[in-house]
Amino acid sequence: MKELLPLPSATLHILVALAPGEKHGYAIMRDVEALSDGAVRMGPGTLYGSVKRMLADGLIEEAPARPDPELDDQRRRYYRLTGLGERVRAAELARLEALVRRAGSAEWAQRRVPRLREA
Amino acid sequence: MANRHEAVYRALLLLYPRSFRADYAEPMAQLFGDRLRDRGRRAWLEAGPDMVRNVPVQRMEAVMARVSPGARVVALAVIVFGAVLAIVGFGGGAAPLLVVVAAVGAIVAVARQRRIVTPFGERAPLRPAVTQAWWAPIAALLGLVMILGGIGTVFEAHNLGGRIFGSSFLLALGAMMLLGLMRRPFDRVTGNSLILVATVPAFAFFWVIVPAVAGLLVWIGVLSAGFSDEPRRLVNPRPYPTPD
Numbered sequence: 001m002k003e004l005l006p007l008p009s010a011t012l013h014i015l016v017a018l019a020p021g022e023k024h025g026y027a028i029m030r031d032v033e034a035l036s037d038g039a040v041r042m043g044p045g046t047l048y049g050s051v052k053r054m055l056a057d058g059l060i061e062e063a064p065a066r067p068d069p070e071l072d073d074q075r076r077r078y079y080r081l082t083g084l085g086e087r088v089r090a091a092e093l094a095r096l097e098a099l100v101r102r103a104g105s106a107e108w109a110q111r112r113v114p115r116l117r118e119a
Numbered sequence: 120m121a122n123r124h125e126a127v128y129r130a131l132l133l134l135y136p137r138s139f140r141a142d143y144a145e146p147m148a149q150l151f152g153d154r155l156r157d158r159g160r161r162a163w164l165e166a167g168p169d170m171v172r173n174v175p176v177q178r179m180e181a182v183m184a185r186v187s188p189g190a191r192v193v194a195l196a197v198i199v200f201g202a203v204l205a206i207v208g209f210g211g212g213a214a215p216l217l218v219v220v221a222a223v224g225a226i227v228a229v230a231r232q233r234r235i236v237t238p239f240g241e242r243a244p245l246r247p248a249v250t251q252a253w254w255a256p257i258a259a260l261l262g263l264v265m266i267l268g269g270i271g272t273v274f275e276a277h278n279l280g281g282r283i284f285g286s287s288f289l290l291a292l293g294a295m296m297l298l299g300l301m302r303r304p305f306d307r308v309t310g311n312s313l314i315l316v317a318t319v320p321a322f323a324f325f326w327v328i329v330p331a332v333a334g335l336l337v338w339i340g341v342l343s344a345g346f347s348d349e350p351r352r353l354v355n356p357r358p359y360p361t362p363d
Contacts, residue, residue, distance in 0.1 A: 025146050026153040043169020044147040044154075045135075049177060052143065077146050 254340025
């Protein structure tokens with residue numbers, strides 16, 4: 001699992017978007033936008049390029065069940081997290097939390113940087 | 120109007136490699152259609168740059184998926200070799216070439232999501248690497264001679280037509296030979312590929328009989344053992360890291 005970390009930004013956003021449950025491509029895209037307050041916008045190529053790699057890495061899988069045809073388009077593909085995907089998402093979020101905590105700590109802010117000697 | 124935009128987008132999807140299209144063209148077109156309904160023509164502001172970024176990535180991934188790991192490492196070695204030549208031999212004029220090389224390297228690295236050549240810590244130490252087969256010491260010696268030859272001639276004005284090309288060539292191939300030997304204990308095909316390619320200049324200078332014979336012995340050794348031969352058991356093997 002460690003070899004997958006740190007995750008590319010698109011991968012992390014997709015994992016977070018899929019945490020509540022299975023979703024199709026466009027729902028993932030909209031949720032990623034909502035999660036990032038519109039800062040991260042994925043095009044179809046980025047989304048499905050990431051999906052392809054995540055399927056290969058075993059982070060997500062295609063959900064076999066299709067929604068009611070009257071409610072949604074039957075051609076849509078739904079994706080969901082695997083156990084590994086869940087663990088990788090948690091590990092990456094923990095890593096980022098630790099980074100944010102450390103970066104905001106007084107200890108880090110007061111850390112002295114050795115000054116270069118002037119020539 | 121939406122249908123026309125969707126039709127154009129579907130046509131542009133042909134730029135993606137066939138294998139990617141087979142799996143994702145339909146959902147991508149559908150997703151673009153959804154976006155078009157939500158945002159109108161502004162959907163192109165995302166889809167256009169997205170395509171420019173991702174088509175080369177997917178194309179490169181498709182090519183890399185077709186070649187064997189050995190060929191992939193050889194391709195990387197050739198790219199590195201080209202970069203060395205460019206830096207040492209052609210100076211500042213090589214900048215555009217370097218940009219292309221760096222871009223290709225970055226795409227390959229990102230596309231595979233893993234390191235192509237294992238980090239230094241995973242390679243065998245050179246000493247066990249050169250005692251693993253009867254021909255390996257000859258290959259190591261040949262590599263060393265190429266590196267020393269490269270260093271020795273780097274300041275000469277008359278090497279290969281007065282250019283520094285020959286010296287860079289020798290340096291890079293010598294390094295490739297040693298890398299191949301160190302890689303071999305973990306990945307026979309890759310290591311052997313690197314060694315065979317690095318031996319080629321020994322034949323190019325066939326009138327200098329010693330390197331040509333040495334090169335021939337290395338080729339016979341590699342090919343007679345089979346291209347993916349198993350390591351010979353050492354009488355008193357020294358421990359070194361093994362792959363997972």
